[in-house]
Amino acid sequence: MIKTEERTELSLHLYRVLAKSFKSVNEHAVTGSKIQGFNPTAFAVLEVLYYKGQQPIQQIGAKLLLQSGNVTYVIDKLEAAGYLHRTPCARDRRVIFAELTPQGKALMDRLYPEFGDRIDHALSGLDAAEKETLIALLKKMGREAEKLAPLTRK
Template sequence: MLKLEDVNTEQSLQLFHVFAKAFKSVSEHSYMSCKTQGFNPTAFAVLEVLYLKGSQPIQQIGSKLLLQSGNVTYVIDKLEQTGLLRRKHCSKDRRVIYTELTEEGKAVMDKVYPEHSKALSNALQGLNKEEKDLTIRLLKKLGMAAENITPVTVKKT
């Protein structure tokens, strides 16, 4: 007979595998959309943050995308070289550097973002509006709970 904690662990593992597989399947649509538009996913994600949120400190871009600062700086360097974004020092604190889309960057995103949105909408069409709302609420709840607990460390054998 399985103990309650064993059943809970087994269910948690199943949830993790189903979640990971679904994430991979949906992410493929995003990846292909970025590639079709001529961007790698990280560069597109940086442009998307700036397009949707406006000018952002470089450090905040990295945390929004869960990237290390060196990776963000490299991607921003490349996008700046192409003329899609620019850096701007904060007038109140010169240590803070903002990144913003150039007019060219905004024009590019005005063109490609609707197509990217359609690709993601297509990838997520397996859920209706109510199911999407419920999934959003549940995933937020799951993420916040996971952030607030200490990860279990496994001892090497």
């Protein structure tokens, strides 16, 4: 049985490794979005809409861990550029959906394969089985952390 101190130190080490790994991989995504002329937040909004389809604006911010004001600003810019449009919810006037326009979809059809290649390159140190194992472990870790979150928010 592992002692509490050792378990805590192992958890802290895992956290640091996870954070460093994410930072290293994320640099590939950030560099790619900048090369395409977008800031990382704008590209992330486009990616969410491309991958998930129409989304409530409030949920986009939550998915990207952004404040709603930041999301609104980015969505305003993307809408002005013609890449997305807003649609009010028919059942709840407080909810507004964002969705890619045909121009936005065409843009992402062109950019997303390159983005995928960048991420694939960044993760090329793992084989397919290792990626599947890591996905399963990270999902398990995230679900458990999410269950415990209300206990830590006192």
